[in-house]
Amino acid sequence: MASGTLSPTHTLTPSAAFTHPLPQVRTFHRTLTTSLDEKSSRLRTLVGGSYRELLGTAETILRMREDIELVEEKLGRVGKGCGRSVVGGMVGGLGKLQNEGGAGRDMQLGRAARGKCLGMCGVLASRLLKRNMPSESKAQHLVLAAKVLVLGRLLLKSVGGAGGEMEGEVEEMKRKLGGLRRRLLRGVEKIVQKSGEGDREDLLGALKAYAIATSSGAKDVLRHFLQIRAEALTLAFEDDEGEVPGVVRALELYTRTLLDVQALVPRRLSGALAGLKAKPLLKDEAIRELEGLRLDVCERWFGDEILFFTPYIRHDDLEGSFAVETLKAEDEDFEIWIKEGGKARGFDPSILLDGLRKVINERLVQLLETRVKKLHLVATDVEGTLGSWREGITDKQESIWEATMLDMEITYGATLFKQEVLARTHGRNDAISRPFKGYQAWRQLVDEIMTFIEQLKKQRWDDDLEDIEDDLILESRNTLLSKDDPNMLQDHLDTSLEKAYKDLHEKIASMLASYEGEQIGSVSIYILRIIRDIRTELPKNKSLQSFGLALVPLLHERLASSTSEELIKSYSRSFLKKKVAGRSLWEGSPELPVQPSPATFKLLNGLTLAMANAGNDLWSPTAIAVLKKHLRTELVRSWLGTLKDQEEKAASQTNGATTNGEVGPEEAQEEQSNGVEVVDPVHRKEVLLQSLFDVLLLQSSFELPAAADDELQKLGGKLEEQVDLESTSRKRLQQAAKDYWKRTGLLFGLLA
Known part of the structure; x- marks a missing residue:
């Protein structure tokens, strides 16, 4: 076979090409193909460019033709207007006008x-x-x-x-x-x-x-x-x-x-x-x-x-x-x-004073009611937000660790930066900031009224009336103007505030009750934050301190449900496993589990992430207690259903067992051929032991402030009966679960 290197410049016949080694022929073929593609691409580019230039030239020619026609038309009209006869007529007419009128006509x-x-x-x-x-x-x-x-x-x-x-x-x-x-x-x-x-x-x-x-x-x-x-x-x-x-x-x-x-x-x-x-x-x-x-x-x-x-x-x-x-x-x-009116006989100055007080008080009451009624604008803003709710946009929360925080101005005390940090820490996005800022503006109006009433209470009305009226008249006037009128305004303000907050509470409750959809969890979080922010700036009236509290339990229930629903479903699928993952890590004699199953660890870790995604500001001690109670109830309900199915299968296997407690090979083969799954008793006991450890760990993880003998405790007792451990082994398993939680509890911060 001939040797040498082929290049694209060589001229080869088909028979001569195959005298070279096959790799060189393939290389030469790829080189020729690439060169042909490049030349084809350049040719298409040149043709396309030339075509576009040709189209542009044609459009320019058409546009020039239209401009030429327009210019010719205008030049024709100018030529007609500049004719000798036309200009001569204009000059003659102007001369006649000047000769006939002159300055007098002007x-x-x-x-x-x-x-x-x-x-x-x-x-x-x-x-x-x-x-x-x-x-x-x-x-x-x-x-x-x-x-x-x-x-x-x-x-x-x-x-x-x-x-x-x-x-x-x-x-x-x-x-x-x-x-x-x-x-x-x-x-x-x-x-x-x-x-x-x-x-x-x-x-x-x-x-x-x-x-x-x-x-x-x-x-x-x-x-x-x-x-x-x-x-x-x-x-x-x-x-x-x-x-x-x-x-x-x-x-x-x-x-x-x-x-x-x-x-x-x-x-x-x-x-x-x-x-x-x-x-x-x-x-x-x-x-x-x-x-x-x-x-x-x-x-x-x-x-x-x-x-x-x-x-x-x-x-x-x-x-x-x-x-x-x-x-x-x-x-x-x-x-x-003021000085002499009280001395006039037959004229009672109190009539004028009472009339003046009536006019002023009516005006103050009108102003007070007008300002207090503006609280309904907060509910209107919330209702508008719910009406235009967009999942992932309306409820989007900005993190304090985003790069946009670095671009903010931090001079002169970094006021904007600090406000933004506080807003993001408390979950105040645009949808929450709008009604809250409106509420703060309304609170300023109410505070002005409260300040004014306090000033009226401190006002003395006899400073400039020395020796003009007797003490009884002055005392009566001071009582009216510094005590009775301010008290009347204060009572009216308290009543108006109580009604305004009650209406706002009922409006939010009706919106929460009527709202249905996949976003019910996000909407509940939104309303929970609105109520929390409003409650931070409530007036000092005792009758207003219960605002929104009646809605909080329902909102916490929805928060707990939306946070844990998918995790509970995923965790429930692990109950059907027939073998224990990590069986080789058991310790002691007899060997017992010392760490949870992967599914249990994923459950706890997933809960921590879900709680953080919802917002750390939402998880007050009460909200965490509601979440733990919800988890204890829902997990036990799912777990008991799985245990019941397993017990029924175990009972069916026991009914078909041999006299010495073992299933014969012929019976096992027959059951497998009939579609009945045979569960190894040893593996089943290991699964129950691991489940018992997981339940004991969950009892520590979901421990409530007021411990009670709830369903999760009963589930642990039922598993202990099924595994039939000795007292020493049972205590060792319980202590292992508690020790594990002490070591790892900080990994699940909000739950701990």
Whole structure:
């Protein structure tokens, strides 16, 4: 056979190729095949690239063709418009227009445009001041109407004095704008009279409208506000109709006036007025959006005086000291009543005091109930989470050992890092954090109420009334205001809290009872954590300390069942084994087991892992006791069923045994042929011994705080009867099980 090395460059005939050794021929064949595949791949790549380039070129040609057609069309229209005859006609028409109109026509067009816009100002202002407008937008409409009236006033000034036909129209528009201005001021007055604590934005809008319409500064606006409120107070004193006496309504309005002035003056009011002159009037977007004015067409005829007009409003002429002095002046009447009211004959000041107390207490009770009722939002959040439950996502728990923890900011005390560690340690994922944070926000509202009630109890109401009233009146007043009213509020708060927590408890119980599905274990864990977190921040009321406790036993039962269900099923299959694994490791004389079966060890280890996966925060002593009780019951139930089957088989074998207690070969062969499994008595006793050791170990592992003679103890006694051990051997086996648990108990931390 010829020698040498073949290479892909050799040219061989089929007959010459086989003159070389077979391995060289195969190597040459593989080399040729690889080379052909590479060339085919490169060729396909080149062809594919060329094809894509060809398609791209074709698309570019089509796009260029469309662009060329569009350009040609536009150039054609431009060419037609630039024709000699067309341009000549335009030039001639423009010349005629200039010759005929001139400057006079421009003036006429400008006056007509301003007159048209002036008429629309009246129409639009009338629409904005309609009485049936929504209350929530009334103040905004007043501000916009005031700006329209200012524009109308400017236009009226620009077209005035023209004489001729427009003289009558100008006078008519002057009367109309004056009437609209009076309507605007009446609207401002109504809002100022009726606005409450929650309507301060409307009040501020009404004051801005007054400032624009009258060009008043901040000081004048405040005076006008106080004047309107003073007139409203006078009317309230004179009006005694209705459930609330007029005096009480007047005092309520007086108190609200003090609060409004403190809230608006000087910063909010001055800032709002400064914003009105931040830009010219016609640059205001609200004005330009009014289509009826047609500013896009008419403003070219207005002139610079109108185009660049900016409202001149003093916003910096009001200081806090002026507001304080004004309030003190308004407060004099109230002080006079406190000092001298009790001296007036025929007038009982307690009537006014009782009415005022009633109004204030009703308001406090309303505020209290509103805040307490918000606890239902926690149940709503929980219900929403259960409605959108997704297994493995909603109940996903983040470990504190994940790499994402390393990316967190740890400067300035590592606050976020510590919060995240606490959250993950207590199993607070997003689904649990949302309702818990909502509950914490609600608790802050309730704590504010509790603090307020405590302040009322400590408040003394006679510090500024020395020698004005006698001691009996002062003591009675202090009793009412510092004891009776706070106690009434406290009782109402306790009752409201008790009802709110009761409703929350019942809502959670109904959700737990109605929820069914494969995720019942995960849902029970979720609700258990919600109840636990809420209970950590319960108010100190004794009636609330039992919140959620009635649901905990059921939740612990479901937690125990979901944690151990699969492990019990797996462990039950080991009861059917006929031989002992690890029989050679038995010790002593007679030989007895000194360690559990692999299945028992897997059971204990699996329980530890399952408990850790569910969350270490769930396993309180009570929860572990429930788990151990559940395991003792379920394991014994399964184990007894297996022992019963084995006893029946053993009894059937005994009935078929020979007289000397042994099964003959013919009988054993006959039983095997009939499908009856023959159990070796020696192996069966070894299995029972190992089972007895496992039961004794489980008794130590699942030991309950209050030891009782339960089913697991009875199972151990039954196994002892079946193996028929001597007293010494029985004690040695029991001690071996206890010693094993002492040595290995720490491996199963939560169980130990």
